[in-house]
Amino acid sequence: MIKQQKEYLKQYYEGISHYVKEFELRSLEKRTSRIFNTAEVSFEGFYTYLRVNGLLESSFFSTVNVLKEGLDPKKPVKDSDIFKIQILIIDIDVVKALKGQSASEEELKEGEKVAEAIKNELNASGISSIIRSFSGNGFHLLVPFEPIDVDKAKPIVQKCLKILSSRFSNDKAEVDTSVFNPSRLVKFPGSWARKGENTNDRPHRLSQNIEFPNNYSRNDFRVIEEFVKKNLSAVNPEVMAKSKKKHSVPVYGNAKKLLDYYGLNYQIKDGDIPGLKIFILKECPLARHSNNQNGASIIQKTSGLLEFKCLHESHSDCNIKDFLEKYPLPEEAKFKPDFTALNLATPVILDGWKLMEEGLFALNKEGEYYRVSSPVWIVEISINRDTQLVSLKLKYSLGKRSVHTLVVPGDILAAGKIRELTKYGIEVDPYYESKLVQFLQRQKQEIEIQDVHSYLGWRSEEEYTAAKTYAVNEPAIDSVLEEKSVYRLDSKGNTVTWKEMVEQEIVGTDGEIALALIPLAVILAWLQMANRISINSLSVIFKGLSSTGKTTLLNFIACFYGDSAKLVGSLNATQNAILRKVDGLNGWPVFFDEMKSTINKDLTSIFYQLSTGRQKDRLDKNSKLMEAVEFSTVSFFTSEVSVDNYLQELGGLLVRHLQFSDLQFTKSAASSKIIQKVAKENYGSPFKTFMESLMKAQPQIIGERYLESLIELNATIEEHPLRDRLLDNCAMVLTGAKLMNELLGLSISEDRVKKILVDVAESAFDKKTEQAESIPEKITEWIVMNSHRLVLEGGLTKSSYTSKFGSVKVVGNEIKVSILKSTFENQLLKQEFPLQDKKTVIDELVKANMLVGEKDRLSKRKKIKESENSKNRVSLTVYEIRLPKTADLLRYFGDYNNSDGGVKLFEKEVTPRKSEPSIYSPLPPPQIVEKTIEEVFAEIDFDNLLKEGAEDHD
The missing domain is CATH 3.30.70.1790 (RepB DNA-primase, N-terminal domain)
Incomplete structure (x- = not known):
């Protein structure tokens, strides 16, 4: 087509x-x-x-x-x-x-x-x-x-x-x-x-x-x-x-604007009825009469109805339709009832339609009105610039009851779909469905279209959308946030009162770090759009006991953007619900109070997704890859304990979050109450002032202050493998302090902010060192916990070997553990280090001299007999881990050099050294000890066993 x-x-x-x-x-x-x-x-x-x-x-x-x-x-x-x-x-x-x-x-x-x-x-x-x-x-x-x-x-x-x-x-x-x-x-x-x-x-x-x-x-x-x-x-x-004179449809308009548009001369006279105006024309506008040009007039009634009359005999049948054929009604003269403030007590006429308390009526060719439906009309039309979908806000009345409001999709204006309005009690005559559609389509032309948006944040390097649109120049589309958005961005109070409270209660305390963190999401997303950084999202954790004011600080930051009661949530929800809330954000923060409120004690997955800016891949019911949620945001959390307690592994998350620990965020309990009170009475307004100032100063100022911050912190933060990546994060926070001072006129101490950021970076460095040191320990623990799945080398066959995880052999002062390649990569690495790069783990093992390969490979080839009686040998790929031959480890593996022919028996289970084993590891194996049959029977008290059996029988 x-x-x-x-x-x-x-x-x-x-x-x-x-x-x-x-x-x-x-x-x-x-x-x-x-x-x-x-x-x-x-x-x-x-x-x-x-x-x-x-x-x-x-x-x-x-x-x-x-x-x-x-x-x-x-x-x-x-x-x-x-x-x-x-x-x-x-x-x-x-x-x-x-x-x-x-x-x-x-x-x-x-x-x-x-x-x-x-x-x-x-x-x-x-x-x-x-x-x-x-x-x-x-x-x-x-x-x-x-x-x-x-x-x-x-x-x-x-x-x-x-x-x-x-x-x-x-x-x-x-x-x-x-x-x-x-x-x-x-x-x-x-x-x-x-x-x-x-x-x-x-x-x-x-x-x-x-x-x-x-x-x-x-x-x-x-x-x-x-x-x-x-x-x-x-x-x-x-x-x-009178050729084919059709019935004259009532015409409503502004007679003065109509006549002025065409430059027709007239005089105005009041009619006998209050509000009625007669526009007496100097001469007939339709034709030149031989006897007298007087006698033509336009009459405008109080309802806006227009009539044309000419007293000459030749024009006795002429009406307003004849006049408009020569002088079409211009846009500025058309009657435009205000449907947004409609009072049904007074009928409203639009072309051939009449809307009143009794319903919507259409005009037939005989000039009579017939009822089409209940009174229903459009009060607002919106088009979403993100989805391109049109929505209509309708108002309707059910009999003498109050007027109701309903929002429906734009495609309801079709005869087949308009009947869906009946489920809301609106009466629509099935025969006149198309008439109702025609009326609403016509009425649409009288309603100004409002552009709306669903997503919050940067649309370009010079345009940002929140409750409204902020732009350096006049925006191409000046949109507002759609009503059904999950975010309610109300505002209250003023920025001046907010600033006075900040200077009195927060400046001069560790709470200044919160002021620097306020615009972090705005800064991060802009830098990412400008290709200045590679990170998409970041997480910020305020850690401290209940008396440190961390929750007050979280709500204070949220109040900068809007009502904290509507913006601060919890993690006590499904991952999909949380990710839907951040879908499409590009420079707007999210807030979660008290990590301990979640029923899921392992937050690794959701924390990782929030910190990376992308939902993990999922398949639909047809096994097709679903579209992943993507976003650029800063997630703020509060917690009484370190975030490490909620994560299986920190891994790459070390550089994707900033944890501020045990700072005294407020001066006192009284100060905390003042902050809460003022923030709740002056929310949203500071953000508007900040964005308006930012657009006036040009958003490129973000990049300039960020570069300054990088240079300053580069001379302060010590050398470390994580330094460059954490330096970016810290520089964005310092940029926030600079912008808050410059755009809002605050007096945040940048030196204090830098000192706190240096402490945060050094704390992350320490965690990285601890993490690196723990890798050999976790590998050793896994081997010990799975020692029952390791078989003794010597006399092995392919089938007995591959049914286990690998083999073990004691050589000199070392215990050599050969782990099958598939087991090592798919079970050990994935289960014990789910968030860490495989190469990082292997590099740490090499540094610790625990992993020994051959030639230019990290793995080895081990030759095994194909079967017990076969002379053929096959090669299997393994990773060889070398452990020290210590008494503790030998308790798990036994002395495999023993060749006295003794029978291996299980001894009682030995508690592993680490009190909290990985949730993926099995229970420790029973201890095996070498004993002969004679020694075993010698230790059994048969007389006592017989006596106990007789007592049980009685």
Whole structure:
């Protein structure tokens, strides 16, 4: 269908270019207008415009007459903008059994008959050059001629339409006589015709061009004049005067703006009814009367209803429709009721619709209103710039009850879906579903569209979205946060009061670190977008006992952004729920109070995902990879104990979190209460002030202060393998202190902040050293705990070997443990070091002289007999771990050099040295000791066993 549509569009665009050099393209649905010069814009350029502006799925129209030069290309064309008339538009409308719906095939055939009859009549009269088009619900015949002055051509065109209507219109199809105005729009072939519900009998259709004249020829206008002259006398004068007068739909507007727009002279007189205004025109605007030009007037009623009257006999039947045919109602003069503050006690009229307490009513062709549904109307339209989805906020009334509000997706405006409103109690007559859709579609044009967004944070290096949009220059899309967002970004109070409290209660204490941390998420995401850092997210932990004020500090930071009661959460939720909350964040922080509140004591997985900025990969029910949640944020936590207690392994998380331990964050309990009170009464406002100041100073200041911070801390933090990565984190915090001072006028001590950051870095270095030292210990522990799965070397076969984890052999002062490659990599490394890089673990083993390979490999090849009686030997890949031959280890492995033929028996289990074994490790094996059969039986007291057995029998 897309390919076919493009062909229709191309055929018409290239064909009409032979006649029309410039035309206005207008979409009533999209409310867009643009003038195209066919000599300058290729079809591909025209098609790109349609695609980019979302017009391909809509109906759009164009002018066909010669435009004046120098028109604004983005403003709608009006009659006064037409230089000359060059095309007679003949519009054949089919009469449909179902109003507001598409035409059926049978109805279209009747319209085609009338179009063919008119074409034949014109051809017989010498008017042979005709452009034929199918409009989707009717037919167009466009008759081109050489450009003629408007004043000369317009009356001829009008008379020609009335002649054709009087001769060919019938009860199945009729000629529209109102299309004679010079700026008339016609359906652009290739656009859609969508009326009512899309059904098999009455489908939505693409309009298309049927035929262009040979050689794109034009008609002689004199032949058209002759046709009119010849046929005018044959037509009944009464028919000519009242040809196909359709019922005049009530028109509402501003009479003064209408008359001023066209420069018509008038005087205003008050009517007998309060609020009624009579605009007495200096002369009749429709025609020059030979006797007297007085007697014409426009009447505006209190409801905004417009009426036209002319006292001359020849105009006794004229009404407002006749006036508007010559002077179309401009946008600024249209009546626009305020639907956002609608009072149903006073009926509201919009075109042919009436909205009142009793319901929504539509006007029929006899001028009577009939009920369509309960009163329902649109009060707000929003388009989400992140999802591109449209939402409608509706209001509706159920009888005499109060007005209700409902938010629905934009695609509900279809006859098949509008009935879903009935589940909310809204009455919709099934026969008039399409009418309700038509009303809401029309009413949409009166509502200003509000752009909204779902995601918080940086959209570019110069634009940031939160409750509203912040930008260096005027944003391309000034959006607000959507109502259904999980974040409620309210604000209260003012920044001045907040700053006074900060200077009195926080500046001069360790709480200054919190002030520096406040904009960390904003800084991190901007630097990441600017490719200044590689880290996506970061975690910050305030560790301390209940009296240190860590929770006060967490809430204080949250209050900078909004109401802490709505922003601070807990980890007592599922991982998916937590990750949904951070989805799409790009410079907005999240807050979690008290790690101990979680029922899951192993937070390794969620902490790792929050700290890396990406959800771990998951498969859906069809085993397809699901789209992962990605974000850039800073997660703030409080905890009474070190974060290490909640993690299986720190691994790479060491450089992805900053833990501030045992600092006295507030001066006293009284000070803590003051901080809480002021923060809760002045939340959200400081963030707005900060962002407005940042945009005014240009966001590039973040990069400048970050570079300064790197240089300062580079001379302060000691050398260490983790130094460079932690230096980035610490520099971002110091950048926060600099920006808070510069943009908000605070007096944070940067020296104090640097001292605290140095302590945090050194603490991380110590943890890294402890972690490195623990790797050999964990490997040794795993071997000990799985010693029962290691078999003695010598006389081994492939089957007995591979059913275990490996083998063990005591050589000199060493215990050599050969672990199968698959077991070492898939069980030992993955289970004991799930978050650490395999290479890091192996490097530590090599440094400790525990892992010995061969040649240029870290693994070895071990030859094993294929079977017990076979001489063939096979090679297996193993990792050889060397342990010292100590008494403790020999208690687990025994002395495998013993060759006295004794039988190995289990002794009591030995408690391993480490009191808290890994959750992945099995229980320690029973101790094996060498004894002969004679020694075993000698230790058994058979007499006592027999005595106990006899007692049990009794």
